[in-house]
Amino acid sequence: MIWILVGIGVVILVVVFGMYNGLIGKKNSVENAFASIDTILKKRYDLIPNLVAAVKQYMEHERGLLENVTALRAKATSGNISSDEAITLNNEINKTMGGIMVAVESYPELKANENFKDLQRSLNEVEEQLSAARRSFNAAVTDFNNAVEMFPTNIMAGMMNYKRRKLFEIPEVERVNPDVKTLFA
């Protein structure tokens, strides 16, 4: 009789440990995925000065845009900003970069410039990687949220004080894909 009780106890312990570790694993992969977004954002910050340098000599009338994006980048790389601030800053950067890319349209010489073309490819690549990192983050968060809300892991999550996390939403303006045809026309 006692052995049966011990057996049941062991099984319960294993299940509890499993849930506990599983939840921690899921929380860590969410954090890990967020860190990856950060890495790619840094890559983008590194490209901004290059972009500004490449287009500066051509763009006389858009100085404002260039100064704006430089300032935003400086703020974003200054450190000690919260993740929420980072996201807002990046949405701003997205908008300004979009503006620059539209302005490029009126400078055929610039568009034909090989350096600029390379840069544009790098920017495209970073954007695509960023989108991949966001999707990975969202997948990790969904996994985590499922564990937090579904039975029986929700009981464990409640005790560990784990709460649902927010998905990385992309603001409406951003969701317009860059029109490659006009960029390379």
Add this chain to the structure above:
Amino acid sequence: MKTIEDFQNYYENDLRPSLEILDGERKSSLRNAGLAGTLITFVILGVVGWMLTSGLPPTYMLFAAVGGGVLAFGAFVLFTKDFKSNFKNTIIRQVIAYVSEDLSYAPTGMISRSEFQSSTLFKNRIDRYKGEDLVDGKVGKTKIRFSELHAEYKTTTTDSKGHRHTTWHTIFKGLFFVADFNKHFQGRTVVLPDSAEKFLGRLGKKLQEWNVSRDDLVKMEDVEFEKEFVVYGTDQIEARYILSPALMRRILEFKRKMKVPVHIGFVNANLYMAMNIKKNMFEPRILRTILDFDLVREYLEDVMLAVGIVEEMNLNTRIWTKE
């Protein structure tokens, strides 16, 4: 863009003369094979007759009949071999040249075994590896290669009497396609037909997570795609970088159009695609005339199917750092 009318003209002006010569060859090789067959039949009948009079057991006659059948088949293969290879070297070569001058064709060539294995699409041990009809070249900016392949493994069992039986099992048979992918990547991502999730739902997904022979499971957000395929990769972000939402849609549509299982791998800077196509592609027919536009058109369609993957997967869009 070439139309079917263009191809009809090409057929009339460029292919038809070669086809006429080849059809003559086909007839004469068929005649020779027929003669050899008749000869073999008479010989076997003679042998069987002699066996009957000399009172040998009936099993011997069975052996003689089977031997005759094998001989006749061998004669058929032997007499039609030259015709087949001539046909491939002229007609198939011309059809491929019609599709693009940048493509070369090797009737007996194939995607190498090591390359097939490096795709990691199929993990079984390979004991027999065959292939033919290798096409190699460039479509736009994308380098491509494809061939028919048949990879098998064998199992040997020994029955109670000590007889050994070898059974061959197909790992993959169909069209194997390789293209230079348009984005840079380092790791490995594979997209496999999803059987577990289709039948078992969430439980199936759980089981896929524990698949030790594969890399980490990558759960995609496209629900329809997830139902048809399962993705494993060495890097979660890289897998999503490669499989953008647009590419997932393209793969899904391609799969639905093909109606056969499709395995896709992204390894060593390449896209590998294995399609379980049942028919033997680019083969001439022997028993009926080859002076038939629809027959040649089928060859064209088969080439276009493979070459069209570049377009279907959008591989000529080179807007990332990879040229």
